[in-house]
Amino acid sequence: MKNRSICLAPGRLKPGMLTAAPILVRQGEELLPANCTLDDAMIDSIRRRAIHCVRVNVSDERDQAEIARDIATEEKRLNYIFRGESSEARAELLKAMCQFRTWQLQ
Amino acid sequence: MTPPTLDQVLSGASALPTLPEVAHYIITSVDDDTSNADELVTLLNTDPAIVARILSVANSSVFGLSSRVDSMREAILVLGLEEIRSITLATAVVDRFDMKSANFDPRMLWRHSIGVATCARIIAESNQFNAELAFTAGLLHDIGQLLLFAVAPKHFEEVLMRRQRLDEPIIAAEHAVFGFDHAVAGGELMKNWRLPAEIAEGILGHHDPEQGEFGEMGDLIHVAEVLSHALDLGELPNNRVPDLSDLACARMGIEWPAFSGKFAEIEARYDEILHALTLQQ
Numbered sequence: 554m555k556n557r558s559i560c561l562a563p564g565r566l567k568p569g570m571l572t573a574a575p576i577l578v579r580q581g582e583e584l585l586p587a588n589c590t591l592d593d594a595m596i597d598s599i600r601r602r603a604i605h606c607v608r609v610n611v612s613d614e615r616d617q618a619e620i621a622r623d624i625a626t627e628e629k630r631l632n633y634i635f636r637g638e639s640s641e642a643r644a645e646l647l648k649a650m651c652q653f654r655t656w657q658l659q
Numbered sequence: 660m661t662p663p664t665l666d667q668v669l670s671g672a673s674a675l676p677t678l679p680e681v682a683h684y685i686i687t688s689v690d691d692d693t694s695n696a697d698e699l700v701t702l703l704n705t706d707p708a709i710v711a712r713i714l715s716v717a718n719s720s721v722f723g724l725s726s727r728v729d730s731m732r733e734a735i736l737v738l739g740l741e742e743i744r745s746i747t748l749a750t751a752v753v754d755r756f757d758m759k760s761a762n763f764d765p766r767m768l769w770r771h772s773i774g775v776a777t778c779a780r781i782i783a784e785s786n787q788f789n790a791e792l793a794f795t796a797g798l799l800h801d802i803g804q805l806l807l808f809a810v811a812p813k814h815f816e817e818v819l820m821r822r823q824r825l826d827e828p829i830i831a832a833e834h835a836v837f838g839f840d841h842a843v844a845g846g847e848l849m850k851n852w853r854l855p856a857e858i859a860e861g862i863l864g865h866h867d868p869e870q871g872e873f874g875e876m877g878d879l880i881h882v883a884e885v886l887s888h889a890l891d892l893g894e895l896p897n898n899r900v901p902d903l904s905d906l907a908c909a910r911m912g913i914e915w916p917a918f919s920g921k922f923a924e925i926e927a928r929y930d931e932i933l934h935a936l937t938l939q940q
Contacts, residue, residue: 559923560924560926560927561927562927562930563931564934564935565927603739603741605928605931606923606927634888634889634900635889635900638902639903640902640905642903642908642915643902646900649919650890650919650922652916653919657923
């Protein structure tokens with residue numbers, strides 16, 4: 554089974570989750586390394602600092618076909634919400650959104 | 660029946676509930692270096708509804724702390740002043756402006772407003788702007804819609820139906836019905852309420868930052884609003900990303916490939932505040 558990383562607010566963390574990237578505090582100092590299994594004390598410590606987003610690994614049971622379907626659904630939604638004429642900046646934003654959603658769903 | 664003029668709408672602003680004193684303090688003290696946590700605690704403690712909400716948030720599973728938070732002072736220590744100010748302000752406005760009708764759901768408007776406020780805060784942080792002022796302007800950016808709804812509910816419902824029927828931007832529907840739009844109504848209301856000028860500028864400029872002198876905040880709230888729609892925050896039915904001003908993006912120095920590194924953080928922070936306010940869908 555493969556993993557994918559997602560970004561969670563500290564309030565959504567649960568014991569047993571695995572960090573996907575080092576957790577840094579405001580001064581750039583490392584609070585926890587990547588691949589660290591979170592426990593209650595660590596989560597408490599994260600919540601008591603001004604950390605807004607923690608990247609954790611979650612298991613991903615989807616096969617390639619399902620991933621492709623998810624990406625296609627998301628692209629369809631993006632094309633719908635970006636309907637109508639676009640300025641250059643809006644077109645660039647759409648491109649960035651497509652790349653972000655693809656990265657998020659892979 | 661003829662729709663009210665802008666002056667009539669503004670003179671009917673008393674139809675809107677007033678903001679509690681603590682919310683006024685938060686908004687007007689953003690730039691005040693002499694404001695402090697003690698003063699905020701004293702004011703917070705005069706509003707039992709807000710105290711109850713903050714303690715409930717601090718002790719909820721969203722923050723899930725191991726020890727219990729029993730006082731405002733402790734809540735500030737645990738959650739941080741920035742979080743307390745955001746929750747207080749959002750709670751104050753969401754709870755006070757709870758008007759609804761068959762076609763207008765203020766909860767949906769608040770989910771959208773919190774999305775814009777979150778985007779505004781993170782864009783401001785990246786540009787060394789005042790992030791708290793940006794959050795407030797984002798939170799209040801559509802208050803003109805509430806004002807139009809409070810003063811002229813039938814005409815505002817006509818706006819909503821027209822927008823849905825013709826799939827046109829709300830600004831166009833408002834111009835067709837009222838002859839002016841919610842950005843102007845909201846911006847003027849902020850001036851009447853004597854809130855900081857930047858908040859009024861952010862509201863006045865959020866749909867058309869190139870039309871007038873709305874400063875950095877006009878550009879910022881415009882970009883934040885478009886980004887919030889693009890990220891589908893609030894999942895508005897018939898969501899449509901408004902047009903984005905090339906000039907505002909250039910003035911803000913926003914380059915989407917680089918800024919997209921913040922998208923995941925925006926979604927996480929939005930989710931957290933929505934959860935804290937029990938506004939999730």
